[in-house]
Amino acid sequence: MSGERDVLVIGFLSRWCAGIAAETAGVNRIKYSPNIVFINLPCVSRLNPSHVVDAFLNGIDGVLIGGCLPPGNCHYKTGNFKAFKRMYLLKKLMAQFGVEPERVKMDWFVTPQYEKIARVADSFVEEIRRLGPVMSRGEA
Amino acid sequence: MAKALLYYPGCSVKRNSPWYEKSALAVLEALGYRVKELDKWYCCGATISLAADDVIRHLGAIRSLIQAEKEGEALGTNEMLTVCPMCYNVLARVNNLLKRDREKLETAARYLRDENLEKYSLSTRVIHVVQVLHREREKLGELVKRRLDGVRVAAYYGCTLVRPKDVAVDNPESPRVMEEILRSVGIETVEYPFKTLCCGAYHSVYRKNIAVANSGLILTDAAARGADIMVTVCPLCHYNLELAYRSMARKPGIRVMYLTDLLAYVMGLDDALSPETRSFLDKLREARRELVATPGGGNS
Amino acid sequence: MDMDGFVEEVVRISGRNPYLCYQCGMCSAVCPVAQYMDILPHQIIRLVQMGDPAVLESDAIWVCISCMACVDRCPRDVGPGIIIDALRQFKLRRGAEKYDYFQVPELGEAPSLALVAASRKLTG
Amino acid sequence: MAGGEGEKPRIGVFVCHCGTNIAGVVDVKKVVEEVSKLPGVVHAEDYVYMCSQIGQQKIIDAIREKKLNGVVVAACTPSLHGETFAKAVEHGGLSRHRYEFVSIREYVSWVHWHDRKKATEKAIREIAAAVAKLADNKVYEPIRRAVKKKALVIGGGIAGMTAAVDLANAGIPVVLVEKSPTIGGRMIQLSMTFPTLDCAQCTITPKMAEVANHPNIKLYTLSEVIDVEGHVGNYKVKILQHPRMVDIDECRLCGFCERACPVEVPNEFNRGLGKRKAIYLPFAQAVPSAYVIDAEHCTRCGLCVRACPVDAINLDEKERIIEEEVGSIIVATGFDIYPPENLPEYGYGIYKDVVDALQFEQMIVPSGPTRGRIVRLSDGKPAKTVVFIQCAGSRDVNHLPYCSKICCMYTAKQAMLYKMKVPDGKAYIFYIDVRAAGKGYEEFYKKAQMTPGIHYVRGRVSRVYREPGDDRLTVEGVDTLSGKLVKIKADLVVLAVGIVPRLDPELASKLKIAVDEYGFAQEVHPKLKPVETEVGGVFVAGAVQGPKDISESVAQASAAAAKAMQLLVKDYVEKEPLIAEVDEERCDGCGICASTCPYEAIKIENGKAHVTPILCEGCGMCVSACPVGAMELRNLTDKQITNMVKAIARWP
Numbered sequence A: 001m002s003g004e005r006d007v008l009v010i011g012f013l014s015r016w017c018a019g020i021a022a023e024t025a026g027v028n029r030i031k032y033s034p035n036i037v038f039i040n041l042p043c044v045s046r047l048n049p050s051h052v053v054d055a056f057l058n059g060i061d062g063v064l065i066g067g068c069l070p071p072g073n074c075h076y077k078t079g080n081f082k083a084f085k086r087m088y089l090l091k092k093l094m095a096q097f098g099v100e101p102e103r104v105k106m107d108w109f110v111t112p113q114y115e116k117i118a119r120v121a122d123s124f125v126e127e128i129r130r131l132g133p134v135m136s137r138g139e140a
Numbered sequence B: 001m002a003k004a005l006l007y008y009p010g011c012s013v014k015r016n017s018p019w020y021e022k023s024a025l026a027v028l029e030a031l032g033y034r035v036k037e038l039d040k041w042y043c044c045g046a047t048i049s050l051a052a053d054d055v056i057r058h059l060g061a062i063r064s065l066i067q068a069e070k071e072g073e074a075l076g077t078n079e080m081l082t083v084c085p086m087c088y089n090v091l092a093r094v095n096n097l098l099k100r101d102r103e104k105l106e107t108a109a110r111y112l113r114d115e116n117l118e119k120y121s122l123s124t125r126v127i128h129v130v131q132v133l134h135r136e137r138e139k140l141g142e143l144v145k146r147r148l149d150g151v152r153v154a155a156y157y158g159c160t161l162v163r164p165k166d167v168a169v170d171n172p173e174s175p176r177v178m179e180e181i182l183r184s185v186g187i188e189t190v191e192y193p194f195k196t197l198c199c200g201a202y203h204s205v206y207r208k209n210i211a212v213a214n215s216g217l218i219l220t221d222a223a224a225r226g227a228d229i230m231v232t233v234c235p236l237c238h239y240n241l242e243l244a245y246r247s248m249a250r251k252p253g254i255r256v257m258y259l260t261d262l263l264a265y266v267m268g269l270d271d272a273l274s275p276e277t278r279s280f281l282d283k284l285r286e287a288r289r290e291l292v293a294t295p296g297g298g299n300s
Numbered sequence C: 001m002d003m004d005g006f007v008e009e010v011v012r013i014s015g016r017n018p019y020l021c022y023q024c025g026m027c028s029a030v031c032p033v034a035q036y037m038d039i040l041p042h043q044i045i046r047l048v049q050m051g052d053p054a055v056l057e058s059d060a061i062w063v064c065i066s067c068m069a070c071v072d073r074c075p076r077d078v079g080p081g082i083i084i085d086a087l088r089q090f091k092l093r094r095g096a097e098k099y100d101y102f103q104v105p106e107l108g109e110a111p112s113l114a115l116v117a118a119s120r121k122l123t124g
Numbered sequence D: 001m002a003g004g005e006g007e008k009p010r011i012g013v014f015v016c017h018c019g020t021n022i023a024g025v026v027d028v029k030k031v032v033e034e035v036s037k038l039p040g041v042v043h044a045e046d047y048v049y050m051c052s053q054i055g056q057q058k059i060i061d062a063i064r065e066k067k068l069n070g071v072v073v074a075a076c077t078p079s080l081h082g083e084t085f086a087k088a089v090e091h092g093g094l095s096r097h098r099y100e101f102v103s104i105r106e107y108v109s110w111v112h113w114h115d116r117k118k119a120t121e122k123a124i125r126e127i128a129a130a131v132a133k134l135a136d137n138k139v140y141e142p143i144r145r146a147v148k149k150k151a152l153v154i155g156g157g158i159a160g161m162t163a164a165v166d167l168a169n170a171g172i173p174v175v176l177v178e179k180s181p182t183i184g185g186r187m188i189q190l191s192m193t194f195p196t197l198d199c200a201q202c203t204i205t206p207k208m209a210e211v212a213n214h215p216n217i218k219l220y221t222l223s224e225v226i227d228v229e230g231h232v233g234n235y236k237v238k239i240l241q242h243p244r245m246v247d248i249d250e251c252r253l254c255g256f257c258e259r260a261c262p263v264e265v266p267n268e269f270n271r272g273l274g275k276r277k278a279i280y281l282p283f284a285q286a287v288p289s290a291y292v293i294d295a296e297h298c299t300r301c302g303l304c305v306r307a308c309p310v311d312a313i314n315l316d317e318k319e320r321i322i323e324e325e326v327g328s329i330i331v332a333t334g335f336d337i338y339p340p341e342n343l344p345e346y347g348y349g350i351y352k353d354v355v356d357a358l359q360f361e362q363m364i365v366p367s368g369p370t371r372g373r374i375v376r377l378s379d380g381k382p383a384k385t386v387v388f389i390q391c392a393g394s395r396d397v398n399h400l401p402y403c404s405k406i407c408c409m410y411t412a413k414q415a416m417l418y419k420m421k422v423p424d425g426k427a428y429i430f431y432i433d434v435r436a437a438g439k440g441y442e443e444f445y446k447k448a449q450m451t452p453g454i455h456y457v458r459g460r461v462s463r464v465y466r467e468p469g470d471d472r473l474t475v476e477g478v479d480t481l482s483g484k485l486v487k488i489k490a491d492l493v494v495l496a497v498g499i500v501p502r503l504d505p506e507l508a509s510k511l512k513i514a515v516d517e518y519g520f521a522q523e524v525h526p527k528l529k530p531v532e533t534e535v536g537g538v539f540v541a542g543a544v545q546g547p548k549d550i551s552e553s554v555a556q557a558s559a560a561a562a563k564a565m566q567l568l569v570k571d572y573v574e575k576e577p578l579i580a581e582v583d584e585e586r587c588d589g590c591g592i593c594a595s596t597c598p599y600e601a602i603k604i605e606n607g608k609a610h611v612t613p614i615l616c617e618g619c620g621m622c623v624s625a626c627p628v629g630a631m632e633l634r635n636l637t638d639k640q641i642t643n644m645v646k647a648i649a650r651w652p
Ligand SMILES: Cc1cc2nc3c(=O)[nH]c(=O)nc-3n(C[C@H](O)[C@H](O)[C@H](O)COP(=O)(O)OP(=O)(O)OC[C@H]3O[C@@H](n4cnc5c(N)ncnc54)[C@H](O)[C@@H]3O)c2cc1C
Pocket: D154, D155, D156, D157, D158, D159, D160, D177, D178, D179, D180, D182, D183, D184, D185, D186, D187, D190, D192, D193, D194, D195, D223, D224, D225, D332, D333, D334, D335, D336, D337, D357, D358, D361, D406, D410, D413, D502, D504, D507, D541, D542, D543, D544, D548, D549, D550, D551, D553
């Protein structure tokens, strides 16, 4: 790749509602930006803020965290709520690392919102494009 | 606390229906409203341009909305009152259009910048006099001076108050707001199926037969169900209904008037009534009072 | 009049999708002036779907008064009345006029808004 | 089973074309070429249909020949074929924990068809992440949990009853919870049923009796499920039973109470066409066969108590809460009709002679409010002309965007039944399309069309009203086929209203099952798992899952029962062992994890955290909560997540 590289975003999804919504987006052929790569987790509460920080250190330009809707009613009862609190704190800390807090986005999905997941993915990738690459990524 | 409204008069009320304006404003005043006419207003266009690629034809409405926003600040209100439902319809739809479509707003702003008009911040709320009367209906009831016992009234809504859905003042398929207003001042109402059937609108100047036929159907049906009066809030509906009435060979016993005329009458705001309306209602009231008072007296 | 691509232009002007129409007829049933039309609103939409320029020659498109009854009730949100307006626009933008001021008998008496509306709808 | 632990990774990657579903967008050859270069990958191949026998054999052969200790399959989604390949991997002699599934169809080719190059890159990144994760996967023994050999069925309509009886006949105890005072559901309200025109009550009452008398079925009427705890094979449910105030065993159905009761209210059984008392028998064949007091309308006057010869009535009866433990749950809460009040243009609620389809069913029933006569409700005169309006509220973005599926057929049925009752009557059916796809359905529709006096009109009705001085209704509409406006004078108008799910959002959220955009219960896969929900052991049956007629409801109910049986005949369920694990060295017993865990799966003993395997659901909440990193989630450790992220970032 030459010149300014394109951005790369990771989306951590809770594999219940959010994951199924992403899958359903596929079944319905809803197109969205290929610049986002999803990793399914049992629950977004599995995510440690350090994973997000790690991602930026490795040159990932944005992190989307897709939990299940509504907060407080996740497959694991309180998981999405806990994740929300953690990521809220993380966003506050990020400025200190010199990374724009806008590079982390948290959103909630229910299965029928498969179009939302595509919309959110697209608008987030766009937002990250506006911010530009976080830093140069390691060579292959 | 004086409640204030900014008043957008529009072309037809001033020119063709001065008495409607008079009675509407008198009733609002009696309800404690301070109604201030906009210093400057622009023709709404009477009918909204439906073309998706059009901005130019919305500019008149946009200018008025901006003007209302400006003047409203001083008055402490964002409500722009309309009495003509066509004005209401166009202004409210353009307002919604701008809210939905930022691009349109920006294009409009480009045109308007040349005229040193600031960008519109979308705060104006277009409101029709029926909506104001409906929310004040309890108070209306308290202001009744004359009863119209035995008089039966059909309310006619037409199109622009109830369509399209996003600006409808009530359920578009079975609106009740006017009936509720009338009942709050003790007037009996008549149900009939054509209260939102189009009166023919501008076809009265283009294909008159259509306006006459539709308005005629509306009138005869309501009359057949025992309505003495048909109230409307639209100068064009009023005109078409009268037009139909005049052209009918067998005239149904029904009289067309503005909702606010009737309200002004029961509230005793006689100065706001045309002499003909006033004398008609006086006579009707007398006739019905006798009927109601006579024991065993009923429909003859 | 050049009719090529008239459907595309009508779609663009109206911002509506005529292909959503499943020909239920609701628009024709609710239309308050349908009995004065040479073809009914659902047939107008059908001709647009088929790309048949004959629709532009129908008198019905000038009979529609944009009352929005069909637009509100259409179960597929096609907006037939809005598409009909676009058909008028298509013609008006090419110079057709349906309205002759001198025909109006009671110019003085009708409310101004009737005149403004008519001239907007029928002369562009 | 050969594990992979400690060994150098020898990973095989299998990339599926899925015909052109994947290969039409993703350059699979390039994917194979690139992933071959990934560290640990010793084999990579692609195949047109990986899930086919041949495709699966390729995996098995490669494991054996190349001595693989890890397998990555890149194909559709784990929910479709995750299990297929897990079995194949096990066949090849590897543990399923040595295998990872990567979705390059739903997550790549089907959503990035507009950019083939980037789609290919993304597929490679995803595979790289899986390879990186797999290197650290360990093999664990499954966790077993005993199964409670009992089932709960919620809803006692035809679907719920069928499922309950099927299970009970297989020897499985069933708890059937019904909200209303009787079982029977909507079907008991119907007259005859399409496509056979047999009597609904005759078909359903034997089923109701079977439920009532089955030794394996425990029926709770006037009851609701208020709490659900636990997991597949082991659910604890709380059931709230509202007071009936009449002793089911004592009541002799003499009806003295009913005559004594001064309170009269509209009868919901016939949708308000008739009246009933505050103490009433819902209908003659009600099960349980006993009177019931409608607590909402009863004034507690006590007249019925005095009238009852056997002291069956107790006005002070309190609600009670019942706890049950079950292994599986079947949701069959059925449907409601779309409120006809939402269609004021058709005159419902304004004119008595406009009825909804359920009311019309009740007018046909000989024991119904009109004694089986089809009359104008306004004056009792015979209805000589009836207009049916199909799609009343359905297939309409202003109301229900979907097709309610049953109304075309029940309207054809109602028109024919009407003609049997009123041979000289006329029926007009306004329709958009007639949907008669089913065995015997087209024939049924044809029969209706050929019945003299039944006229199908292809078009819509705009409004229904009464002209002044007319005792009939005027129906205005259009016939799109002739292009003519039509006006019909009708004695009766029947609205073929659509149907809406009757699934309390609260109940759905207690069960944790998903609902679709219209509120119908969401199945896992419309074709392959039509009765399964996302929640293990919870199944759906009947109209609550989507519009359905009786045949389909029954078929689905039996399917749900079979699925429940598959689970309940086992002594235990095997549970994924991918749970939380404590590193006792690091743990300092702070207890933060224990307070985080939503399942109380962690106890602090002797200053260390302990995970109870059977309780842990593997959410990982505790892992990210532990301040010293002593907690890990098996096969999804912090290291593995980080390695996945790195692998994604590293390529190319
Ligand atoms: C007018 C009309 C005519 C029809 N005619 C025919 C026909 O001729 N042929 C045909 O095949 N189909 C016909 N149908 C369709 C048929 O009625 C349905 O297919 C069938 O009733 C679906 O059964 P079900 O058990 O899924 O739902 P339902 O019959 O709705 O039963 C659901 C049960 O669950 C109970 N319940 C609801 N919520 C709860 C809760 N939270 N807790 C506990 N219990 C609850 C309800 O009280 C009810 O007893 C007709 C439908 C209508 C509306």
